Amino acid sequence: MNLNVAPVTYGADRSGLVCGFRFSAGEPGVSIDTDGAAQWLADNAREHAGVADDDRNQPVPQPSRGDGQFLWLHFNLAHVSSEKWMRAHLDLPETFFEALREGSHSTRIEHQHGALLAVVNDVMFDFEQTPSDIATLWVYTHERIMITARLKQLRSVDRLRASVREGEIFETPAELLIHLLRDQADLLVTIVRRSSTEVDRLEDQFLSRRTFDNRRDLGAMRRVLVRLQRLLAPEPGSIFRLLVRPPIWLSQRDVQSLRDSTEEFSLVLGDLSGLAERIKLLQEEIAARLTEQSNRTLFTLTLVTVLALPINIIAGLFGMNVGGIPLAENRHGFWVMVLMVVSFTALAGWWGFRRRAGR
Numbered sequence: 546m547n548l549n550v551a552p553v554t555y556g557a558d559r560s561g562l563v564c565g566f567r568f569s570a571g572e573p574g575v576s577i578d579t580d581g582a583a584q585w586l587a588d589n590a591r592e593h594a595g596v597a598d599d600d601r602n603q604p605v606p607q608p609s610r611g612d613g614q615f616l617w618l619h620f621n622l623a624h625v626s627s628e629k630w631m632r633a634h635l636d637l638p639e640t641f642f643e644a645l646r647e648g649s650h651s652t653r654i655e656h657q658h659g660a661l662l663a664v665v666n667d668v669m670f671d672f673e674q675t676p677s678d679i680a681t682l683w684v685y686t687h688e689r690i691m692i693t694a695r696l697k698q699l700r701s702v703d704r705l706r707a708s709v710r711e712g713e714i715f716e717t718p719a720e721l722l723i724h725l726l727r728d729q730a731d732l733l734v735t736i737v738r739r740s741s742t743e744v745d746r747l748e749d750q751f752l753s754r755r756t757f758d759n760r761r762d763l764g765a766m767r768r769v770l771v772r773l774q775r776l777l778a779p780e781p782g783s784i785f786r787l788l789v790r791p792p793i794w795l796s797q798r799d800v801q802s803l804r805d806s807t808e809e810f811s812l813v814l815g816d817l818s819g820l821a822e823r824i825k826l827l828q829e830e831i832a833a834r835l836t837e838q839s840n841r842t843l844f845t846l847t848l849v850t851v852l853a854l855p856i857n858i859i860a861g862l863f864g865m866n867v868g869g870i871p872l873a874e875n876r877h878g879f880w881v882m883v884l885m886v887v888s889f890t891a892l893a894g895w896w897g898f899r900r901r902a903g904r
Contacts, residue, residue, distance in 0.1 A: 568615050574617070618693070652776065
């Protein structure tokens with residue numbers, strides 16, 4: 546009887562590996578499991594150790610593993626065995642595991658200990674979504690390996706995996722990382738396009754209606770755009786330092802590709818900032834119109850109060866139960882008082898409309 550009933554995490558094996566691929570020069574990636582990856586890493590470590598021993602003794606030919614092979618391993622951090630397997634089989638720096646524990650979500654790419662450490666964010670773009678819909682991918686890239694790890698499923702990784710399975714050729718691990726960065730730039734472009742369409746719709750509603758019930762939508766949209774810009778935009782300082790001092794194993798073509806992707810990000814971020822500024826101006830225009838409408842309503846109420854002031858004053862004075870009230874015995878007293886009220890009311894109205902015309 547099999548008593549091992551421990552559930553296997555959906556989408557990953559017992560080591561937390563979601564997918565793995567082995568790449569060779571000029572060939573598409575081949576799927577690889579945890580055992581095959583461990584064997585490849587062990588052989589690669591023995592070859593490097595052999596090169597180091599032979600270099601200390603005498604010159605010998607380069608080992609046969611100079612065929613441009615490299616691995617891409619993608620792990621699910623929700624699996625309890627993923628970090629244990631990475632520590633046991635991969636020579637990863639402690640800064641990578643510290644980044645996993647800290648949960649830093651700012652997009653960046655840095656050069657640390659001869660490798661590239663990157664944080665890439667993905668989002669299900671919807672103005673009504675909550676912050677929990679943003680997922681983060683941690684990436685470690687070296688000369689012969691790229692490690693990606695995530696807690697929640699990301700569309701960018703799914704697109705990259707689909708590209709690999711469709712036979713797209715990747716010559717270096719850096720090309721995989723650049724593919725992820727360009728997917729993120731494409732995501733920002735999609736966000737800008739959808740946001741522009743939504744802003745156009747709200748602006749048309751604002752221009753065609755006298756009611757301004759879309760202020761809340763504009764405010765929510767602006768908050769979402771600012772948050773996405775903060776999370777999805779890569780830190781310019783880290784990319785600048787990387788382009789100035791790239792790793793030795795990074796080719797000039799890869800450096801140029803990183804520079805191109807950085808320029809794409811700059812253009813998209815400029816569009817995103819312009820869209821946020823457009824939303825801000827539209828909010829200010831709505832606020833100005835609402836203020837003008839409120840002032841007009843307040844002026845109307847003030848004018849009504851001023852027009853009613855003479856009759857209220859006269860009614861209060863002549864309503865006193867005291868002796869000596871003028872015109873009490875005059876048979877034309879009522880009409881005299883009506884004439885006085887009308888005269889004072891007309892005078893107050895003339896004064897009020899004159900002040901309004903002056904403004």
